[in-house]
Amino acid sequence: MRIGSFAAESTKKALWAASIVIAVLFIVAPLYLLFKYAISDSASINTGGAPIPLWPFHPTFRSFTYLFSDSQFYGVIFNSLIIASCTVGMSMLLGVPAAYVLGRFRVPGRRALLLGLISVRLFPDIASVIPITEFLIKLRLQNTYTGVIFAHTLLALPYVIFIGMSAFESIPGDLEQQARVMGAGGFSIFFRVLFPLALPGLAAAAIYTFLLSWDEFIFAYFILGLGKISTLTLFLKQKLAYAPPQNLLAAISVLLSLPVIVFSLLLQKYMTAGITAGSVK
Amino acid sequence: MTEVWPNPKHTRIHEVWPLIPAAVYLVGFLVIVGVYLLGLSLSFEKGGTTVFPSMRAVGAVFSNPEFGHALVRTTLFVLAGTPLELAAGLFLALILYQNFLFRNVVRGLFLIPLAIPALVTATLLFILFDYPGGHVNIFLLGKYGFFPAILHTPVNWRGSAFFALGISMLGKVWRDMPISMLILLSGLSAIDPELFDAARTMGAGLRARIWRVVLPLLIPSISAVVLLRSIEMWKEFIFPFILAGKYDLLGTLIESLYNDWGNSNAAAVVALVLVLCIMVTTFLFLSIMEILRRTLVKI
Numbered sequence: 001m002r003i004g005s006f007a008a009e010s011t012k013k014a015l016w017a018a019s020i021v022i023a024v025l026f027i028v029a030p031l032y033l034l035f036k037y038a039i040s041d042s043a044s045i046n047t048g049g050a051p052i053p054l055w056p057f058h059p060t061f062r063s064f065t066y067l068f069s070d071s072q073f074y075g076v077i078f079n080s081l082i083i084a085s086c087t088v089g090m091s092m093l094l095g096v097p098a099a100y101v102l103g104r105f106r107v108p109g110r111r112a113l114l115l116g117l118i119s120v121r122l123f124p125d126i127a128s129v130i131p132i133t134e135f136l137i138k139l140r141l142q143n144t145y146t147g148v149i150f151a152h153t154l155l156a157l158p159y160v161i162f163i164g165m166s167a168f169e170s171i172p173g174d175l176e177q178q179a180r181v182m183g184a185g186g187f188s189i190f191f192r193v194l195f196p197l198a199l200p201g202l203a204a205a206a207i208y209t210f211l212l213s214w215d216e217f218i219f220a221y222f223i224l225g226l227g228k229i230s231t232l233t234l235f236l237k238q239k240l241a242y243a244p245p246q247n248l249l250a251a252i253s254v255l256l257s258l259p260v261i262v263f264s265l266l267l268q269k270y271m272t273a274g275i276t277a278g279s280v281k
Numbered sequence: 282m283t284e285v286w287p288n289p290k291h292t293r294i295h296e297v298w299p300l301i302p303a304a305v306y307l308v309g310f311l312v313i314v315g316v317y318l319l320g321l322s323l324s325f326e327k328g329g330t331t332v333f334p335s336m337r338a339v340g341a342v343f344s345n346p347e348f349g350h351a352l353v354r355t356t357l358f359v360l361a362g363t364p365l366e367l368a369a370g371l372f373l374a375l376i377l378y379q380n381f382l383f384r385n386v387v388r389g390l391f392l393i394p395l396a397i398p399a400l401v402t403a404t405l406l407f408i409l410f411d412y413p414g415g416h417v418n419i420f421l422l423g424k425y426g427f428f429p430a431i432l433h434t435p436v437n438w439r440g441s442a443f444f445a446l447g448i449s450m451l452g453k454v455w456r457d458m459p460i461s462m463l464i465l466l467s468g469l470s471a472i473d474p475e476l477f478d479a480a481r482t483m484g485a486g487l488r489a490r491i492w493r494v495v496l497p498l499l500i501p502s503i504s505a506v507v508l509l510r511s512i513e514m515w516k517e518f519i520f521p522f523i524l525a526g527k528y529d530l531l532g533t534l535i536e537s538l539y540n541d542w543g544n545s546n547a548a549a550v551v552a553l554v555l556v557l558c559i560m561v562t563t564f565l566f567l568s569i570m571e572i573l574r575r576t577l578v579k580i
Contacts, residue, residue: 020376020387027390030455031397033416034405051424052416094306097299105296113304120307123314124516124559126532127552130539131317132310154310157303215398217519222539233400240523246408253401264396 037250063251084213099164167201321549338546370461403523445525468502
């Protein structure tokens with residue numbers, strides 16, 4: 001009996017360990033393969049019928065140097081950077097004041113407003129992209145930076161308001177009271193007290209917005225087409241259509257995801273920084 | 282809880298004005314989306330002039346067999362994909378619910394798919410499921426030695442509706458697993474461990490504890506996952522766009538009507554149908570949950 005239950009216990013443990021290993025493999029293996037393709041030499045891809053190796057015969061960064069030797073590629077990165085930065089600027093300009101009000105004041109209809117914000121994000125992009133593209137064509141903003149920046153701001157704004165709102169909410173009311181007692185007015189309370197304290201949350205919102213615009217595909221594709229202004233996602237899609245070597249596709253993919261992965265890791269850290277801890281005594 | 286509103290009794294317009302620009306921007310675009318969708322759906326182009334109002338675009342879409350196929354495919358995609366997302370999320374959440382060495386590392390790993398752009402994941406699947414010499418085919422043919430042969434001939438994954446939409450679903454589930462996992466994990470951590478221990482003391486085995494204690498308490502998070510994920514499944518565009526080009530879902534049908542056929546009216550009609558599908562699903566799901574809640578409370 002005892003031996004039996006011991007055996008059952010160890011089987012359970014083995015099953016448990018196996019499920020962790022399977023889950024981790026399921027997530028890590030595709031990423032490993034993406035990286036492997038990005039540093040593959042061409043002989044490791046065109047193997048002439050032999051199975052593709054799990055590690056390249058001669059690992060190389062040639063796909064990356066090839067990409068960076070192309071002046072068009074710099075233009076593409078530049079476009080993505082411009083669009084993402086302007087989207088951040090515009091979203092913060094519109095979103096931070098709104099987040100401040102929603103976070104600090106009892107606005108009538110606040111619940112309905114927040115519910116509306118969530119439902120904006122539940123609306124399918126592929127359905128809203130048609131009317132928005134048509135509208136931008138009317139304004140002659142198709143194939144322009146401005147058009148995409150408008151669209152990306154629309155996508156990012158609900159997130160900026162949400163993240164920003166909770167940043168402002170988490171600042172203790174006492175701080176504002178004290179500043180008021182000491183004679184500070186509305187503007188200086190906002191810029192001297194609240195804004196600096198909300199900064200980590202707002203920075204997180206800004207980074208999130210940047211990344212959202214950086215890897216956005218649907219709106220960029222409809223508004224810019226495969227025309228003059230190309231972003232990194234459009235560049236990848238364009239290459240995909242011409243069946244290029246897989247190591248090149250993988251290299252573009254790595255460059256596209258790298259900022260997102262790096263910033264997501266940083267973001268976690270930044271968001272947990274408790275700046276208000278101990279500021280009120 | 283600290284009082285965050287300095288002046289809770291009355292809010293004056295000079296305090297809320299900073300809200301106005303963002304509200305105008307969002308509401309303005311919302312109105313534009315609504316007006317244009319309806320306007321485009323109810324008109325059609327005839328020799329360079331726009332005829333409005335007309336049901337011609339609607340009629341044309343509904344009599345197009347490709348629309349029927351896309352609607353059926355999308356419905357199946359939602360019906361199969363949503364439980365899969367739930368199962369994957371639950372699996373990861375239950376792993377993280379236990380305490381073990383390197384739990385935080387594993388948690389971090391589980392979040393990575395979320396940080397990979399959907400287009401990149403789709404591209405990666407495009408490469409891996411290549412025909413005939415992609416990694417997956419070679420792997421399943423048993424050519425790597427460490428894995429037994431399951432297939433005898435390579436499968437053309439992107440060449441059939443079943444497999445093409447299947448790998449699109451795989452990509453979608455892979456990328457979105459962390460979201461379901463996080464929702465379920467927060468539901469799990471809200472469960473008092475004492476309940477779990479009490480059930481154990483009363484002689485409930487692990488299976489009974491999971492089925493009879495954890496899952497019923499997890500129903501709110503599970504229903505949140507099912508609702509949000511089913512909406513995401515209806516909305517899906519990028520994975521089928523890259524991986525299942527020939528086999529349209531509603532999302533990819535909108536794209537091909539608009540970009541390939543230049544028919545913005547038909548595209549708007551399909552977009553409206555998609556929005557309607559999401560609304561109906563949400564309504565049905567909430568009604569079912571309400572009925573379930575009532576019957577359960579009666580017992």
